[in-house]
Amino acid sequence: MSKAEEIQAFLEREFPQTKCTVVAVGGRGSTLRHEVGVAELRPGGTVSGPVMMAVADVAIYVAILGEIGIVPLAVTTSLNVNFLRKPSADAAIVGECKLLKLGRSLVVGEVSLYSEGDDEPVAHVVGTYSIPRSA
Numbered sequence: 001m002s003k004a005e006e007i008q009a010f011l012e013r014e015f016p017q018t019k020c021t022v023v024a025v026g027g028r029g030s031t032l033r034h035e036v037g038v039a040e041l042r043p044g045g046t047v048s049g050p051v052m053m054a055v056a057d058v059a060i061y062v063a064i065l066g067e068i069g070i071v072p073l074a075v076t077t078s079l080n081v082n083f084l085r086k087p088s089a090d091a092a093i094v095g096e097c098k099l100l101k102l103g104r105s106l107v108v109g110e111v112s113l114y115s116e117g118d119d120e121p122v123a124h125v126v127g128t129y130s131i132p133r134s135a
Contacts, residue, residue, distance in 0.1 A: 003025050003026060003066055004022045004023070004025045004026075006070070007025055007062055007065050007066065007070070008021065008022040010070050011058070011062075014072060015058075018054070018058060019034050019035060019037075020032045020033070020034050020054075020055060020058045020059075020095075021034070021035075023094075025062055025063065025065075025066035026066050028063065028066075028098060028099040028102065029063050029066075029096070029097050029098045029099065030059050030060075030062040030063040030066060030095075030096075030097045031059075031094065031096050031097070032055060032058055032059045032062060032094070032095045032097075033092050033093070033094050033095075033116070034051065034054075034055045034093045034094075034095070035092045036051065036087075036089065036092060036093060041089050044086075045089040046086045046089065047087040047089065047093060047115075049081070049083065052081070052083070052093060052113050052122070052123050052125075053079060053081055053125070055095040055111075055113060056079065056081065056095055056097075056113060056123070056125035056127065057076055057079060057127060058095070059095035059096070059097035059109075060099075060107070060109040060111060060127045060129060061074065061076075063097045064099070064102075064109070064129055064131070067099065068102075068131065071131065074129050074130065074131050075129065075130050076127060076128070076129055076130075077106075077128045077129060077130045078127060078128045079126075079127040080125065080126045080127070081123055081124075081125045082124045082125070083122070083123050084120075084121055084122055084123055084124060085121075086122070087113075087115045087122040087123075088115035088116075088117075088118065091115040091116040091117055091118070092115075092116040093113055093114070093115065093116070093122075094113070094114045094115075094116050095111050095112070095114075096112050096113075096114070097109050097110070097111045098110055103131075104131065105130065105131050105133070106128060106130060106131065107128065107131060108126065108128050108129075109126070109127055109128075109129070110124070110125065110127075111125040111126075111127070112124055112125075113125065
């Protein structure tokens with residue numbers, strides 16, 4: 001089983017509510033895909049902010065798990081989102097994460113979010129995670 005498959009199985013088991021699919025993981029990064037449903041749209045045909053924030057949060061988490069292994073108690077300590085443009089209501093949200101700092105107790109990652117098929121990002125996210133001491 002590949003690292004991406006192992007992490008995907010973990011997410012499905014522990015976070016069954018997530019619709020994120022792990023596309024790639026490794027090299028201090030990850031790529032995720034989230035198929036957008038009608039219930040996740042806002043007036044005007046835009047993807048809701050909470051959906052985009054969730055994709056970014058999971059992308060950072062997956063990148064961390066790809067580096068340190070499955071550590072369920074790693075938690076978000078901050079998440080800063082800059083919404084840049086309206087995402088397409090007809091396309092999945094794709095999150096591309098790179099870890100900027102991978103310390104023993106804190107990890108900082110940045111995520112660019114895209115509407116699938118568009119090269120222009122719809123949001124830029126920076127997040128910090130706390131790693132439990134036992135990891």
